[in-house]
Amino acid sequence: MTRDPHPAPHLDDNDDDETIGTLLSRRAALRLLGLGGGALSLAAGGVLAQRAGSTGAGGTGAGTGGASGLPGCVVRPALSEGPYFVESEPRRSDIRGDSKTGTRSAGVPLTLDFVVSRVAVGGCTPREGVLIDVWHCDALGVYSGVQGNTGDFLRGAQVTDAAGRARFTTIYPGWYPGRAVHIHFKLRTLDASGQATGEFTSQLFFPESVNAAVFAQAPYRQKGPVADTPNARDGLYRNGGNQLLLKITGEPGRGYRGTFDVGLNLG
Template identity: 50%
Template sequence: MDHDDRPIGRLLSRREALALLGAAGLGVLVGCAPKSTEAPQPTGLASAAPPSLNPEVQTAVATATANPAGTATTPTSIAELPNCVATPEQTVGPYYADVQLNRSDVRSDTSTGVVKEGVPLQLTIRVSQISGTGCAPLPGAIVEIWHCDAQGVYSAFAQEGTANQNFLRGYQTTDANGQVQFTTIYPGWYQGRTVHIHFKVHTTGANGQAYEFTSQLYFDDAISDQVFSRPPYNAKGRRDQTNATDGIYRDGGEQLMLTLTPVGDGYAASFHVGLDLSDSGVGAADRMGGGLRP
């Protein structure tokens, strides 16, 4: 693959979650440890660090919640799975850059003022903490996103021709409802990967230690085909991967799909991230990516 590392371990599928829920009131699975790989390094980007950013990563834990009576709820379909199933973790990829840029609109490059062209996307991410009785909004967490532009190019990397640029990157801090909002564009594609957005959540675990969670968000292939038929995307030609053929998507991507709503000439989407902060063991997945502090 050109831009991303291999998937990190085995992730819980929705079918397996259903099976676990049927077998026990509180099912838990922990992902396997990843292999270390080399990654490109970002160049020339620095600013004052927000207080919660850190290089540690928390391995995803898939947890189902018992109902108040103490009896396991057993959904009959994927759509009925409770919101308190933790979001699966996926690889950070080699194009993470710790730009530490606090902004909601991530479309522009701050060094040049150039705004990336593309189909507008309003993205809302809601972060919740999983407990034994349900989900509660998690305020004060830092949520970062980053993704490629309409031509499949990431900012911040010399080999991309974008050293010292920071378009399509930024972070926000969750409000009292655990929400952040970003204004961005529909991502393009590049060789070896389906369409996706990377994200990280930085907060504090139950043991008081730094907790970091990393994953990716995906798009419906039919909508991507429609978007890519329009300029500026159509200048790149036909993509070589769909969700079904993407190796990283196959390990949990069905749980990371965005549901898009048409808004004007673009789309709006929201995603609920469920975190189990009770297990604050340190993982190593993010150390595969470029731009991480030692």
């Protein structure tokens, strides 16, 4: 995707609402994974899959209905990169602070776990060496490093370990006009020299009940206790975002943990 090098001057005027790729049925997923006579294609923006049996809070588990025989993963939608991605984000696990000033973003703690697997006939195996970029707004809806904002708070990247895992320590994102609460992520497969051989970009969403609990807390309540765009009215969420809901546990006082298991057939 080609991004506008001059993004809109206000967060209200974001262009996060473009869907990239296609949300596929299980039968189509069988074909793409080579189990129904088809071959994997990246023309639609790549393929993202989530382990069967995983559930988003308030969502349903994968692996129900449709064609049988899909090997442990179900294809998920790609979503827009949006205008606020910054290349070469700092390689770090804790993304709460600004690396130059040391100032830490205030908010409810969130531990975000990615588990990346390789999609193959017969199941998914851990995928080591995948670069994961994560970026999102702060409690008041502000992104670092864009639109005149300085710093690199709430931005970071890591490479998955031998178990296909990468953990980010951050805060629960706030909201800004026109979008549901979300976190952006990008997965890039790397060759031996560290060059990207494929990429997949999407967004993670949060259950409305958890949003309500968080936004009643400081500093979120300065912005308002209710996001102006719930999931059901978000343009991206309506295009498959319910399949990108985080499995999330915890409470505002102690913080939350969210997990996203992804099967990637790129590179």
